[in-house]
Amino acid sequence: MGRISHFFDLTNKTALITGGSRGLGLQIAEALGEYGANLVLSARKADELRDAQDHLQRLGIDAECVTADSTIDSDIHRLGAEAIAKFGKVDILVNNAGATWGSPASEHPLEAWDKLMNLNVRAVFLLSQYIGKHSMIPCRYGRIIDVASIAGLRGNQPGSPPTIAYNTSKGAVVNFTRALAGEWGQFGITVNALAPGFFPSKMTNGTIAELGVDSLTAGVPLKRIGDDTDLQGAALLFASDAGxxxxxxxxxxDGGYTAV
Structure with a gap:
């Protein structure tokens, strides 16, 4: 490698990625695996994890998988313990698992509110706490990447789908990231967040189908939504010594959407 490129090398680093079986999580797994990281992917569905494992294998990337439900405290602790046991430590944690819900605030079901807060916020805290306590703090090294959203940086424009619980949860992830960075910097741990705009995924496909790509990109300077590689460079920066x-x-x- 060249003088600069070695900063991106993740050889002998272990990355745990929640929601890693598809979408943004799998996209990030591709990038970290290509640069040498040992991968542990987590998701609720074993069949989707097997598909992801096969997909990565075709790219020449090996991955271990742990089936776990990030809304269950005991599953989160088991996931953390199994990930550490597989490779001895977790150097990189990608908190990607999440969900959304569309409903007017006046009619938003409380159970849906609680579901999003549990998965999008509580689970991020619990897994970060476990991996920090049992691996990163003792090792005096860590990279935590939280997947937030541009929905956590602003409110919804009139006429757009109402997603108050999702926006609130991702806003919490944004400030969780800042607060944890301030507290854990002393241990050599960096904590940063990616805030994607619209990317095709199981979570966003309904909105894309309802509103159309042209509508969604009307206020985007680059005039497109994200693709299958657009998160990879940013994730690699945050995961490696380059960052x-x-x-x-x-x-x-987000193609510049939040800049204008």
Whole structure:
């Protein structure tokens, strides 16, 4: 490798990625695996994890998988313990698992509100706490990447789908990232967040179908939604020593939507 490129090398690093079986999580797994990281992917469905494992294998990337439900505290602790047991430590934690719900605030079901807060916020805290306590703090090294959203950086425009619980949860992830970065920097741990705009995924396909790509990109300077590689470079920066002096930052990967 060249003088600069070695900063991106993840050889002998272990990355745990929640929601890693598809979508943004799998996209990030591809990038970290290609640069040498040992991968542990987590999701609720074993068949989707097997599909992801096969997909990565075709790219020449090996991955271990742990089936776990991030809304269950005991599953989160088991996931953390199994990930550490597989490789001895977790150097990189990608908190990607999440859900959304569309409903007017006046009619929003409380159970849906609680579901989003449990998965999008509580689970991020619990897994970060476990991996920090049992691996990163003792090792005095860690990279935590939280997947937030541009929905956590602003409110919804009139006429757009109402997603108050999702926006609130992702806003919490944004400030969780900043707060944890301030507290854990002393241990050599960086904590940053990616805030994607619209990317095709199981979570967003309904909105894309309802509103159309042209509508969704009307206020986007680059005039497109995200693709299957657009998060990879940013994730690699935050995961590697190329970003070792970056912490507490929220990077919007949105084609410039939040800049205008």
């Amino acid at each position: 070792k002096h970056i912490t507490g930052q929220i990077l919007a990967v």
